[in-house]
Amino acid sequence: MTYAFIGIYNRAVPTLTVRSDVFAAIAEPRRREIIDLLARTGAQTVGAIVGALRLPQPVVSKHLGVLRGVGLVNVVKDGRQRIYSLEAEQLRGVHEWVSAYERLWTHQLDRIKHRAERAAADRPHDQASPPDR
Helix, strand or coil, rough: CEEEEEEECCCCCCCCCCHCHHHHHHCHHHHHHHCCCCCCCHCCHHHHHHHHHCCCCCHHHHHHHHHHHHHCCEEEEEEEEEEEEEEEHHHHHHHHHHHHCCCHHHHHHHHHHHHCCCCCCCCCHEEECCCCC
């Protein structure tokens, strides 16, 4: 067993390094909120992100640091301000991985649709819809 400041862990189980893994970085909901905001609005200062998301500035800065570490955001200094913009190309790997599973949920939706259509066709016409009053 190996001990670490975060507790006991097993060396056989690989640990995720958020700073190098886009998947781990976007697993955190607040980081996804930042990504969504930058995608909708374009480049923003830290102050604008803080105001839009109503999160404390240190929290936003921490999450921006993680997103920057995996290449999801870019920062440009403008005087004393830092302006962050989304590097959406870095999400391509996530999109490609998830796209491989799209057929599974599309298939499920098709099955639900077919079942509903069969149930509607099997229902007697007088029960198909209530009369208008």
